[in-house]
Amino acid sequence: MTRTAVSCLLILLLLSSVAIPFTRVYANETAADQKGTASEAISKAEKSLGEAENAIHKAKEIGANMTRVEALFELAHSGLQEARAAHEKGNYEAALLLAKQAIENASAANRQAQEAYKRTLELRTKTERQIGISSKALAELSTIVNEAEKKGVNASRVKPILHEAEETMGVSKKVFAEKNYERALELAVVAFELVGKAKNLLTSNTQTDLNPENILRQVRERLEKIRALITEAEKHGVDTEKAQARLEQAIKMINELEEAIHSHDDKAYHDLSAKVSGLLGETEALLRTASASLEAKRSEEHRFEELLAKTRRIIEEVKRTLSSQRAGDEASREVQKKLGEIIDGLERSVQAFKAGNKDRAFAIAKETFEAATKILKLIEKLPDRAELAAKELRQAHEKITHAEKALAEMKQTNLNTSRIQEALKQAAVDLRRAYDELKNGNATIAHSIAVEVQRNLEKAFEEFKEQAKKEERRIDQRELESTVQRIKNARDEVLQKMEKAKANGINVVPIQNVLDAASNIQARAEEFLSSGQTTAGQALLKVTEKLIVDASRLIDLLAEHAKKTEVAKSERKTTEKDDKLRVERSGNKTIQVDSERNRVKLNLETPRIQYAVRQGEKTVEFQSKIHSLAEFNDNNGDGLIQNEEVLQRLSFGDAKWEAEEKTEGNMVIVTYRAYSERYDVSLILKVYEQSSIEFFKNDEKTVVYSVDGGAREVKFDIMVTKWPWKSNSSSLALRMKTEADVKDGVRVEKVSDDEQRLIVDSGGVLVKVKWIPKAIIQEPDGVQRIVNIGIGHAVNKEANELDVDFIYPNFNGLVLIHDPSIGVAEPSLPPTPQESPAEVSPRQSQTLPQTLDIQILGPIIVLAVVVAGIIMIRKRRSGSDSSYRPAQHRGKAEDPR
Numbered sequence: 001m002t003r004t005a006v007s008c009l010l011i012l013l014l015l016s017s018v019a020i021p022f023t024r025v026y027a028n029e030t031a032a033d034q035k036g037t038a039s040e041a042i043s044k045a046e047k048s049l050g051e052a053e054n055a056i057h058k059a060k061e062i063g064a065n066m067t068r069v070e071a072l073f074e075l076a077h078s079g080l081q082e083a084r085a086a087h088e089k090g091n092y093e094a095a096l097l098l099a100k101q102a103i104e105n106a107s108a109a110n111r112q113a114q115e116a117y118k119r120t121l122e123l124r125t126k127t128e129r130q131i132g133i134s135s136k137a138l139a140e141l142s143t144i145v146n147e148a149e150k151k152g153v154n155a156s157r158v159k160p161i162l163h164e165a166e167e168t169m170g171v172s173k174k175v176f177a178e179k180n181y182e183r184a185l186e187l188a189v190v191a192f193e194l195v196g197k198a199k200n201l202l203t204s205n206t207q208t209d210l211n212p213e214n215i216l217r218q219v220r221e222r223l224e225k226i227r228a229l230i231t232e233a234e235k236h237g238v239d240t241e242k243a244q245a246r247l248e249q250a251i252k253m254i255n256e257l258e259e260a261i262h263s264h265d266d267k268a269y270h271d272l273s274a275k276v277s278g279l280l281g282e283t284e285a286l287l288r289t290a291s292a293s294l295e296a297k298r299s300e301e302h303r304f305e306e307l308l309a310k311t312r313r314i315i316e317e318v319k320r321t322l323s324s325q326r327a328g329d330e331a332s333r334e335v336q337k338k339l340g341e342i343i344d345g346l347e348r349s350v351q352a353f354k355a356g357n358k359d360r361a362f363a364i365a366k367e368t369f370e371a372a373t374k375i376l377k378l379i380e381k382l383p384d385r386a387e388l389a390a391k392e393l394r395q396a397h398e399k400i401t402h403a404e405k406a407l408a409e410m411k412q413t414n415l416n417t418s419r420i421q422e423a424l425k426q427a428a429v430d431l432r433r434a435y436d437e438l439k440n441g442n443a444t445i446a447h448s449i450a451v452e453v454q455r456n457l458e459k460a461f462e463e464f465k466e467q468a469k470k471e472e473r474r475i476d477q478r479e480l481e482s483t484v485q486r487i488k489n490a491r492d493e494v495l496q497k498m499e500k501a502k503a504n505g506i507n508v509v510p511i512q513n514v515l516d517a518a519s520n521i522q523a524r525a526e527e528f529l530s531s532g533q534t535t536a537g538q539a540l541l542k543v544t545e546k547l548i549v550d551a552s553r554l555i556d557l558l559a560e561h562a563k564k565t566e567v568a569k570s571e572r573k574t575t576e577k578d579d580k581l582r583v584e585r586s587g588n589k590t591i592q593v594d595s596e597r598n599r600v601k602l603n604l605e606t607p608r609i610q611y612a613v614r615q616g617e618k619t620v621e622f623q624s625k626i627h628s629l630a631e632f633n634d635n636n637g638d639g640l641i642q643n644e645e646v647l648q649r650l651s652f653g654d655a656k657w658e659a660e661e662k663t664e665g666n667m668v669i670v671t672y673r674a675y676s677e678r679y680d681v682s683l684i685l686k687v688y689e690q691s692s693i694e695f696f697k698n699d700e701k702t703v704v705y706s707v708d709g710g711a712r713e714v715k716f717d718i719m720v721t722k723w724p725w726k727s728n729s730s731s732l733a734l735r736m737k738t739e740a741d742v743k744d745g746v747r748v749e750k751v752s753d754d755e756q757r758l759i760v761d762s763g764g765v766l767v768k769v770k771w772i773p774k775a776i777i778q779e780p781d782g783v784q785r786i787v788n789i790g791i792g793h794a795v796n797k798e799a800n801e802l803d804v805d806f807i808y809p810n811f812n813g814l815v816l817i818h819d820p821s822i823g824v825a826e827p828s829l830p831p832t833p834q835e836s837p838a839e840v841s842p843r844q845s846q847t848l849p850q851t852l853d854i855q856i857l858g859p860i861i862v863l864a865v866v867v868a869g870i871i872m873i874r875k876r877r878s879g880s881d882s883s884y885r886p887a888q889h890r891g892k893a894e895d896p897r
Contacts (some may be wrong), residue, residue, distance in 0.1 A: 001641045038083075043100035045080045048106035050078065055113035063179025064120040067303065069112045076105035094436060096883050101429045108422055120181065127176060134172070134192040138165055141195045142541040158198045160281060165194035167285035213477040216261060219254055219280070223247075226283050243677065246283040255377075304353055307365045314372040315339065317448060344370055360558035393434055399457050400427050406461075416467065419833075423460035427453045454602075472673035476534060483541045490548040491515060497555045505706070506562050506693040514551040518544045562693045565706035565752050579710035579757060581689045584670055591661050593668050593687045595711040598824065600687055602670050602714075604659040607652055607683050609714050613765045613824055620765040622740040624822045626683060626716065627803075630650055631723070633730045641733065641792075641805070644837055647726045650679060665689050686715045703754045705772055713770070713823030720816040731790075731807055738802045738822065740767045742795050746802060758793060759825055760802055766825035769804050776817035777809075789818065 060066050079102035079825055087095035121547040145155050145162060172187035226247060230240045252793050318339055353361035403424055434449035434591035494515060498508045525540035579595035586592065593600045599612040607626040630649040632641050655674040662669055666689035673682045695702055709714050718734060740762035747759040757770040773791065778784045790807035808816055 024288075031218075035087075038087055040097065041096050041103070042080070042083050042087060045076070045083065045099045045102040045106065048103045048110065049073070049076055049080060052106045052113065053112035055110045055117070059117040059120065059660060062117065062120050063181060064113075064116040066113065066116065069109050069116065072105055072109040072112070075282045076102045076109060079105060089574075094433075097429070097433065097436075101426075101433075120604070123181045123185065125322070126565060127181045127188065130185055130188040130192070131169070131172060131176065132187045134169060134195070137192055137195040138162075138169055141165070141198055144199070144202065155202060158202045159202070161194050161198040164281040164285075165198065167281055168194065171285055199691050211843075216254070216258060216490040219257070222280055222457060223250065223254065226280060243283050250280050250283065255855075258565065267480040304358075304361065304365065307362070307369055308349070309348065311342065311369045311372045313367070313830065314369075314375070315342060315346075316449065317374055327786075333376060338371070342372050342375065345371065392447050392454070393431065396427070396431055396434075396450045396453040396457075399454055400424065400431065403427075403457055403461070417464070420460050420464055423456055427457055429619070462889075480529065480538065480541070483538075483545060487518075487541065487545050487548060490552060491518070494548060494552045494555065497552065497559070501555055501559055501562075504559070504562065504693070505691045506507050506558060507695075508555070510695075511551050511558075514547055514554075518551075521547070523681045551714075554702070558693075558695055558704060561695070561702060561704035561753070562706075565704060565755065567695055580688070581668060581687065581711060583663065585661065591668070591670055593711050595689075598711040600711050600714060601687055602687075604657075604661070604670070605655060606655075607672050607685070607716075609685070609822055611822075611824065615764055620763040622738065622762050622765070622767055624736060624738040626652055626718075626736045627735040629679075629681065629720070629733065630733045631726060631730050632733065633727055647730055648724070650681075655681075675722070678722075678724040680720070682719040682721070684717040684719075686717075687711050688713070688715070703772060703774055704752070705755050707821065708823055712826075713768075713821050715819060715821040717817065719817040720811075725810065725812045728810060728812060730810055732810070732816070733792075734806045734818070736769060736804045736806075736820070736822070738769065738804070739800060740802060741800055742797060743804050746795055756791070757825070758802070758804060767802075767822075768825040769820065769822055771806065771818075771820035775808055777811050778815040778817065780813070 035797050056066050056069055056073060059069075079098050083095045083098035083102060086092075086098060086510035103615070138163075141162060145158055148155050168187050168191040172184045172191060175187065176184035225244075230243055233240050234244075238604045251791055318335060325668070345364055349364035349368060352358075352364060403420065430449050430453050434446040434453070437446040437449065494511065498511055501511075502508050521540050522544040525537045525544060527537075528534075528540065569793045577623065579597065581771070582594045584592045584594070589604055591602045591604060593602070597614045601612075602608075603609040603610070608623060609625075610621070610623040612621045628649055628651045630641070631647045632645045633647060635645055636642075657672045657674045659673075660671045668687040670685045671682065672685070673680075675681070686707075688707050688709045688711075691706065693704065695704045707713055720732070723732065738760070742760050742762070744761050749757050749759060751757050751770065754772055754774075755770060756773060757768045760767045773789055774786050776784050776790045787809055789809075792805045792807065794803045795801075806818060806820060808818065
């Protein structure tokens with residue numbers, strides 16, 4: 001059933017009905033005035049009542065709720081008594097009608113009792129099975145935790161969950177013994193889910209402790225929920241003394257826990273967090289037990305209130321009748337006297353119930369109700385009731401007609417309409433009986449029956465509306481559960497892919513950032529849902545699912561591209577061949593990074609890289625300088641830099657650099673910065689311990705590149721945030737000078753779809769300069785675009801020197817980011833399927849979207865964070881120009897504008 005259909009039905013139930021003459025009252029009337037026929041009907045009614053009583057008793061024995069069925073049975077029983085009374089008076093027609101109605105009511109009670117017995121039996125079996133499953137899982141978890149602790153595993157975060165699961169199972173078994181199967185099943189499922197949560201936490205690949213401040217916040221939130229439960233329980237008279245005592249102990253320990261966090265006492269923190277969680281779990285268990293008692297108490301209160309409500313309705317009816325009659329007559333005085341006794345009995349029953357004497361309260365309430373029923377006979381003698389009864393009968397008939405139309409619409413839905421159908425059948429019978437009473441001069445009885453008919457119909461439709469709302473909530477819940485399960489499956493799939501990618505050297509940190517962001521959004525969605533903001537919660541769950549699905553697609557694409565990188569082609573295993581790094585600082589002048597075969601020395605005064613590579617008994621050395629920046633105008637359009645085209649240059653050897661070194665994970669980072677009123681240039685040099693496959697992405701392209709570990713490669717990022725442009729049409733070139741044996745020439749290779757390199761054989765060591773032919777141009781508002789760059793190189797054999805220029809487009813007013821590298825190539829690298837020409841000058845640029853997820857940009861954002869985190873004192877310096885020797889370059893950069 002769709003929500004629209006439910007809503008339409010609810011609206012239909014509220015529409016005003018149109019008055020229709022009551023011509024159908026006697027449509028199927030049959031003569032039933034013979035004594036034998038009435039006697040036979042009474043006998044059948046007695047038999048039906050006996051069968052219904054047995055069915056009700058059988059259902060109650062297994063714990064079925066028979067409140068409504070017993071009410072229907074009582075109605076049948078009263079009808080049978082009225083039929084017997086009418087039969088004794090010789091009114092056989094009335095006796096037959098009343099007996100038939102008693103049979104219908106008894107049959108309905110019998111049928112409903114049998115259905116309730118079947119449902120309860122199925123629920124009990126299902127609950128027994130779930131309790132068995134949960135108990136077994138709980139026992140297995142307890143064994144796993146004990147074995148884990150023997151192995152030295154920290155299970156302090158798992159034990160509170162285990163304790164909570166055990167408490168929950170204890171309550172489940174207790175309420176099962178009390179025949180509250182639905183609640184027992186719910187608790188058994190909760191216990192099973194807690195076991196699963198504990199297992200996942202215990203078997204997690206990374207035992208990462210949660211932030212203590214977050215744990216403290218969660219504990220305090222849990223504390224507030226328990227306080228709210230205690231307050232609710234106290235309102236209904238539930239004893240919460242034990243729960244409050246445990247709560248006070250937990251509060252004291254929470255304060256101690258906070259002190260342990262602030263004093264960084266890890267042992268006390270772990271011990272206290274486990275104890276606090278255990279105490280809160282015990283408190284919640286006590287409150288769950290109290291809640292079960294509270295539910296039973298509320299059920300008892302509900303039955304008592306129903307009995308009082310019936311009596312009060314009769315009292316109001318009698319008062320309304322008295323107010324419309326002439327005062328002073330004998331009948332009115334008698335009714336007034338009886339009415340006072342009934343009101344007094346009502347008050348006494350309420351007082352007895354409040355005092356806790358519930359048996360006496362029910363006895364007084366029942367006697368008062370019977371007395372109120374008898375008083376209706378007395379007001380039959382009061383005059384002027386016929387007109388009022390006729391009016392109520394007409395209104396009752398109109399409501400029946402309206403209800404029949406609504407029922408026809410309801411049958412098109414999947415909702416259960418049996419309650420309304422039964423109410424309509426009963427209303428038709430009662431209305432006919434009311435007309436008979438009116439014809440016989442019993443206007444008071446007729447009036448009461450008509451009012452009761454309307455009230456029963458309204459109650460039936462109210463129940464149906466509530467059923468419709470529940471159905472709508474069930475639909476929402478199923479959709480939410482389906483979405484949450486899809487999210488869980490998708491996240492598990494991504495985690496599996498991440499483990500595989502990580503083993504292959506792929507940097508999965510950006511993917512993990514996506515999952516973390518998705519988890520935060522899902523937590524927010526759950527907060528919305530718990531507070532009743534369903535629409536907002538569903539929307540955030542969809543966002544969560546989309547993020548995880550996008551992450552899965554991205555890692556698939558990344559894995560496919562990664563197969564073509566230099567690391568993947570060399571078929572090197574990180575755990576086997578990457579060497580541990582050893583870092584040594586020599587004053588403020590150099591940083592030396594050593595691995596098993598390689599030594600990299602980074603000059604802190606100027607960006608210069610010195611390599612020493614061990615080849616058996618000999619060591620081959622070479623060095624590379626990040627030499628200069630030059631602005632030039634390619635006036636003749638040949639893609640070459642002539643001396644007359646150079647507008648200005650900045651020699652890095654003449655600039656004043658500030659340097660900072662740090663180790664981040666398995667990577668050594670040295671950050672340089674040179675700035676003045678005219679320029680601001682940053683260089684971030686990174687030496688990796690383990691080979692890594694990195695990437696960055698825009699809306700159309702994913703760029704994947706690799707970095708060798710074991711100090712075999714130095715990756716450096718250049719960021720130019722300010723440059724004193726002299727022309728709007730000029731370009732900027734970054735020159736690298738590598739001093740090595742270049743007599744055998746230079747080989748240009750295409751490493752992958754996204755990487756290119758130059759190879760020089762220098763004394764048996766393959767020296768490589770590698771780059772991505774893309775750069776980032778960042779605008780002041782943070783929007784970033786990917787542009788193509790030009791590459792040129794020249795060889796000076798006499799000086800044994802290789803000059804490489806990276807040519808960038810004019811980015812006046814913007815920021816340039818690019819990341820080439822220098823290092824040692826693996827001789828085992830297989831030949832590339834096709835070579836890249838020396839000229840690299842693509843003309844098409846790609847523009848990034850206006851907003852980029854930080855977890856998608858990967859290394860680009862890492863670069864920005866590193867630069868933003870430099871702690872230096874800005875000094876105003878002037879850069880000096882120095883000589884610039886252009887090499888033979890080919891290729892152009894494109895204009896980003």
